[in-house]
Structure formats: C-alpha cells, structure tokens
Amino acid sequence: MATATAITPGSTRTEKTPQRRRGGMNKPRGIDWLMVAFVVVGAILVVAPFYLIIVNSFKSPAEYSNSGPLSIPTEFYVDGLVAFWERVNFPEKLWNSFFISGTVAVLAVLISVLNAFAIGIGRIRGRSWIVLLFLLANLLPQEALLYPLYYMAKGVGLYNTVWSVIIIFTVIQAAFGTYLLASVYGTFPKEVLEAAAMDGATRWQILWRVVFPISRPTLSVLLIFFFIWTWNEFLIPLTFLVSNATQTVPVAISVLQGDRLMDVTTTSASALLGIVPTLLFFLIFQRTLTRGITAGAVK
Template sequence: MTSTLSTDTEVVAAPLVKKPARKRGGPKGKTPGDWAILLVAILLGLLIAVPFFMILLNSFKSPADYNANGPLSLPTGLDFGGLTNFWERVNFPEKLWNSFFISSVVAVAAVLISMLNAFALGIGRVRGRTWIVVLILLANMLPQEVLLYPLYFMFKSVGLYDNQWAVIIIFVVIQSAFGTYLLASVYGTFPKEILEAASIDGASRWRILWRVVFPISRGTLSVLLIFFFIWTWNEFLIPLTFLVSNATQTVPVSIAVLQGDRLMDVTTTSASALLGLLPTLIFFLIFQRTLTRGITAGAVK
C-alpha cells in the first residue's frame, strides 16, 4: 500500500513536458509563396539592372571595340574617350550646374508652397476645400504637350523665353500641385488637441505652422523634397522647349544633342547617360536614410 501511494505521488508530481511546436514552411518559417515572391522580386531587379549594366559596359569601350564585339561583350580595355568626348562637347560642368540649380530651387519652392497651401486647406478648413484641391490637382494631371503652346506664348511675351526661371516657374507650379494634394490630406488628419493647446497658449497661426506643424511633418516634407529634386532633374520635354541656347540647357537636354539624324556614337551616348545618372544616384544614396525615415514615419504612432 505504501509503495503504491509513493508511486502515484511521483507520477502526479512529475512535470509535463511539451514537445516543441514544429514550424511550418521550412527551417526559417518561409512558405513556398514567400520563396516565389522573393524569386519574382530578384528577377525584376535583374531586369531593371540590365540597362544600367549595358550603359556601364559600353561607356568604357572604344568605337572599334563596340563595332567588333557588340554591346554585350566586356571591354577589351578601358577607354575613356566617350566620357572625355561628352565632357568637352557639351561643357558638362555647366550643364550639371544648370540642372542642380533648377532642381534645387524647384524642390525647395514647391515644398514651401505645398506646405502653405496644405496648411490653409487641411487645417484652416477654407470653404470649398474639396473643389480647390481638385482644381489644383488638374495642373498635375494635364499632359505637358497641352501646356507647351500657351506657356510658350506667355513666357515669350514677358521676355522669359530661353531663361531658366521659366522652367523653374513651370515646375514649381506642377510639383506644388501634387504636394498640396498630398499634404492637404495629411494635415486634414492632424490632431486638433495639439492645435487647440497651442492656440490657447496664445500662438498665432504662423507660429503654429512653424513651431508645431512643420516639426511633426518634417519627414513627409523631406520625402517630397527628394522626389521633387529627382523628378525635376529627369524632366526633358519642357527644358528642351524653353531652353534653346547652349548655356542654359540641362543634363538630359545635352544628352539628346548628341543624337543626330543618321549617325549616333553609341559609346559617347552611353558615357553621357552614365554621367547623367551618377548625380541623381549619389543624391539618392546620400538621402536614402532620410527617405526611409520619412516614408516609415507615418506608420508609427
């Protein structure tokens, strides 16, 4: 009897050991669907990288090497003739400064105007807010081809044709239209308690904008600044139309100058594309962390 009780007591006191749950989808928990998505993403990345790889290959080839071996072969030797030719033919430092000046002024001015417009529409709650936002958005939805003739006639009459400020004014209006539409929806959901507390403390609307709204929305504004700079840098049609003289042209326009009707130097064109791509790539790498923080800022409360 004693032995039976002791045995039962030991059985009851023994801890229950659970088997570890088996993970699904392999050792790292990835399902076949995750691997398929990863494979598709890798293939898309490779397809996107192919043109850049070809530009890099052909930028350092001589014309004889390109004609003999084609565009997909590795260069037999490093030849900087295409880079030097493009640098000297179009005066690349001048075109680089023109693009940087136009893109910088447009990005800063468009972000500033977008913030002021969005503050009035999203927080000020003016009458007819929805219709005003739709009207502003139309400036960004119209094709650039439709705007060319009226803008040409207008800037020709005021003496701004073949002037960089004409391009700056056009892109400030276009980019700020998109920025106003985006920021107005963001500022429309701004916490009213913060604004009411600042107003009770005696802050004016101007002070609320710069001391309350601007610091909180700095991440979104930095994302807009980066995008406006890159978008303006890559614009081609309007700068080609309004910047006729060689001294006012931008980098994309100078690349198009190299292409003739019946003859095109592929190695020089590839070198020009490489030089035109590097500034935006460097700009993106410098502000990559700022861009990531700005995009993910709205996801964290």
Template structure:
C-alpha cells in the same frame, strides 16, 4: 503560502515563445525563398539597362562593332566620356540642372506646405473644389501647356531664362504636393492645434512650431522626389532653354543625337554621366527617404 516557483526562461524556451518569422533563429520557409528569388530577378531586370550602359560606356567603337553590346570591353576606353564632357561643357550643364532642380524642390515644398495648411487645417471655403481643381490641373499633359506658357514668358521677357523653367516646375510640382499634404493635414490631431491656440500661438507659429516638425518626414520625401523629377524633365527645358549656356543635362544628352560624330559608345557615356548625379543624390538621401516613407507606419 509557499513562494511561487519563478525562474527565468532558458534560451530554447525563449526561442519557442518567439512568434514565427521574428526570432533570430527562425528558419526561412519555401515561400520566403520564392519571394526572395522573385525580388532578386526583378532587381536584376531593373538594373540590366544600367549595367548595359556602364559596359558600353567603356568600349571603343571598334570593340562595340566586333563584340556587340553584351560583351565586356576588351580594354578600358574613356575617349567617349572625354568627348562628351568637352563637347557639351558637362560641368556647366550639371550646375544648370542642379540649380533648377534644387530651387524648384525647395520652393515647391514651401508652396505645397502653405497651400496644404490653408486647405487641410485652415478649412477655407470651397476646400473640396479647390483640391479637385488642383488635382485636375496636375493631370494636364505638358504638351497642352507649351504654347500658352511660351507666349506668356516671351511677353514677360523670361524666354530662354532658367527662371522660366523654375517657375513652371514650381507650380507643377506644388500642385501634386498640395494635393498630397492637404490630405495629410486634414487628419492632423485637433488636440495639438487647440493646445497651441490656448498657449497664445498664432497661425504662423502653429505652422512652424507644431505642423512643420511633425510633417517634416513627409516634406523630406517630397523634396527628394521633386528634385529627381525636375532633374529628369526634358520637354519644357528643351522648349524654353534654347541657348547652349542654359541647357540642362537631359537636353544636352539628346542635343547631340543628331551629331554625325556621335557613336553608340559616346551615347552610352553621355547617359552614364547624366545618371551619376541623380544616383549620388539618391544614395546620399536614401535614409531620409526611407524614414519619411515609413514615418507613421508604426506607432
């Protein structure tokens, strides 16, 4: 029998066999360009407030009054940034926000994981009603919680203490985290859990050696979101942190709105300084966030 005539495909043949939209030489269609143009417009629309803040942060009040908010600054003016930095003791406010947000993020993720492990894998009695109750509690507006929380922490001696805010936000954030992780853990492969049990692993070991490594991308996403959400919170820190030494960055920014010495450029500078830490945090953990969101999307 004659040997089969087998030859390696040439480059044009490989290109022809490549599915549309996947090969390196694939040309973009009009629909692709339209989607790209819409994405660029949406990106510019989202970035416009940030660009406006940056422009006006480096303007003098006179320059702002003469040229308006959209014109570029005639010269770089940094007195607004310096005035806000010194007036509110900005490094201290950044440390307060970082300590509160970081502590809440870690504690809320741990509490969410423990609760979800009991609800999603432990299958405790009344699991569905507990999840529904947690979801309803998470939907309550913060204004409803202010008075009972104020009375409780005042009686406990934690009013005007950063730990009061940490406890409140740990419970609030972990409610959402428990609801999310309980849904994820309920679909956890039973084969892995049964194999770990056959090897003699207890529940604590199953949690840290089996469940935690697999769900680590999801936990990383929750950690990042909990940090950013807590950093941007305003109402509860404003209510419970009345002294200047305990205030967070959002509270410090709005506390000067009634100051007669404040102007538009100083307000823009304060908004820029308040935005930079969260922006740096997001850029540092951007890859972690991307990996966590896409984990499990492709087998």
C-alpha cells in the same frame, strides 16, 4: 522545447502544439520561392540597363562593333567621356540642372506647405473642390501646356531663361505637393493645434513651430522626389531652353543623337555622367528618405 498538454476528464491523452522553427518562421512554401524568383527577375530587369551603360561607356567604337553591347570591355577607354565632357561643356549643364532642380524643390515644398496649411488646417470653404482642382492639375499632360506656356514666357520676357523652367516646374510640383499635404494636414490632431492656440501662438507660429516640425519627414520625401523629378525632365527644358548656355543635362545628352548616325559609346558615357549626380544625391539622402517613408508607420 516545452510543449502544451491538454487533459480532459476521463482521458490521459496529451496533445502537442506544433513546434515553430527558431525565429518564428515557418518552412518556406512554394509560393514563397515563386515570389523570390519574381523579385530576382525584377532586379535583373532593373540592373540590366545600368550594366549596359557602364560597360559601353568604357568601350571604343571599334570594340563595340566587334564584340557587341553585352561584352565586358578589354581596355579602359575614356575618350567617349572626355568627348562628351568637352563637346557640351558638362560642368555648365550640371550647374544648370542642379540650380533648377534645387530651386524648384525648395520653392515647391514651401508653396505646398502654405497651401496645404490653409486648405487642410485652415478649413477654408470649398476645401474638397479645391483639392480636386489640384488633383486635376496633376492629370494634365505636359504636351497640352506647351503652347500656352510658350507664349506666356515670350510675353513676359522669360523665354530661354532658367527662370521660365523654374516657375513652370514649381507650379507643377506644388500642385502635387498641395494635394498630398492637404490630405495629411486634414487629419492633423486638433488637440495639438488647440493647445498651441491656448498658449497664445499665432497661426504663423502654429505653422512653423508645431505643424512644420511634425511633418518634416514627409516634407523631406517631397523635397527629394521634386529634385529628382525635375532633374529628369526633358520636354519642357528642351522647348524653353534653346541656347547652349541654359540647357540642362538631359537636353545636352539629346544633342549627341543625329538623324542618321549615333555614337553609342559616347551616348552611353553621357548617360553615365547624367546618372551619377542623381545617384549620389539619392545615396546622400537615402536615410532621410527611409525615415520619411516609415515615419507614418511607427507611432
């Protein structure tokens, strides 16, 4: 490997530049190994609950009592999965969760785009105060909203229907989406908008032919997050969906737990069935999520 030499007048001394390891990487230091150890410990803490759910889903109650929750099952026991599937009519609950989450995700992204376009690009008066109000709306706990929302749903006849939950979560998720997109659209290049306006494009055409295609990666990330967040919601669906035909997967899992008795193996099987759809959804859209997150880091 070539070395650089430095020769000064009256001197023949040469100085060698420090050689770098192949690939431009220096020798690992102690702090690097410490960071790797933290990452490994964090990964174990994340994977441990999934391990417990999987191994206990395929154990019989007798084997769980004898060997404990950490051992690997000696036989493939699926009665817990079948019992949960039949007891709560899992396909119906799966469809309710998918319909609610998908509808909320699409509507929330659509409303967020329209609101953010008006606030961030339309430059309406009091823009900063409006964005601040959307931020404060995201800080309100759900427990504080239950009482007024309950009587509103009763008054308009939407109580115990999936549309009550869809409307509530659409507003909640759109508040966050508006706050996020308004900040993004506020930095949108004015030259692009002015060029589109000079070409005769209307505001509607600027939104759907210029702004929307450029911000599509960000909107894809919001769509995925809104779907997963809504899928995992428990308190509001538990309050507003009281009949068995309208309940979601998280609510159906909670009915297995009694005051004095809990079937651990069946509960683990129900948790496994509840995780699988969101895991598949994440794996299908993983590339979209990665492109959306890294879009802003690459020119």
